[in-house]
Amino acid sequence: MSTTNLGSSSDSQPATAGRVLLIGASRGLGLALAREWVQGGRQVVATVRGPGRTGLHDLADAHPGQIEIEALDVTEPEQIAALNGRLTDRTFDLLFVNAGVTNQPEGTVAQTSTEEFVRVMVTNALSPLRVIEALQDRVEPAGTIAVMSSGQGSVANNEHGGHEVYRGSKAALNTFMRSYAARHRGEGRPLVLMAPGWVRTDMGGPDARLGIDESIPNVVRTLDTLRGTPGLHYVDYLGRTVAW
Ligand code: NAP
Secondary structure, three states: OOOOOOOOOOOOOOOOOOEEEEEOOOOHHHHHHHHHHHHOOOEEEEEEOOOOOOHHHHHHHHOOOOEEEEEOOOOOHHHHHHHHHHOOOOOEEEEEEOOOOOOOOOOOHHHOOHHHHHHHHHHHHHHHHHHHHHHHHHEEEEEEEEEEOOHHHOOOOOOOOOOHHHHHHHHHHHHHHHHHHHHOOOOOOEEEEEEOOOEOOOOOOOOOOEOHHHHHHHHHHHHHHHOOOOEEEEEEOOOOEOOO
């Protein structure tokens, strides 16, 4: 597997990735990631937005002592700061920002309302970087910072268009992570932009190519493989490099 590496190489593998901070885990891929990690024996702090009961609460009940649930709407900077305050004496081996939204796939970017454009861009591109900047000190020096991107974020592979605003938001996310990586060049952390494949969730829809069980265990395996490999990696669930 080849990777795009904007950092330095290191032989020092962290001994464990046992403590995970997962942002956006109420349902879909985020909930599946939480399940995969607790079943693998890891300790997970995971967030939901809103006060309602979610699948994450059921998972936490089924795995007593392994999941702590925190509240976070990633579009609210004061909630990000408050979460960082609550976790101030904690560190994690992995920070994974999963939260994301889409909009109706038809139509061109120019046909999209400003309100809808801002909603998708703020949630998918601006907010993950705000979360990462605010919580980066909660991550061990050789720990991993990962964010859920998408194959649709690839500029190079955009031969057919469609999903224009969503694509643009994930391409923007990728570019912002690339700037973050450039600013943190030479540090010990793997930085990962993950493309999970097209997966059957509320967002992916029933016609998606992959089931959650075909994607998420491989996402977790790929993240484990990248431990100890500092620099920025834009990879899919099978660990294959995605063209920028
Ligand atoms: P999903 O089923 O729609 O779940 C989206 C998750 O993001 C939910 O937990 C949702 O929380 C959370 N979220 C949305 N806005 C949020 C906000 N402002 N603050 C905090 N949490 C927020 O989607 P999914 O398919 O699991 O997708 C998860 C991630 O994978 C997204 O980043 C998506 O872009 C990416 N992705 C998905 C696919 C796919 O085929 N499914 C492919 C490529 C990339 P609520 O329950 O509170 O709404």
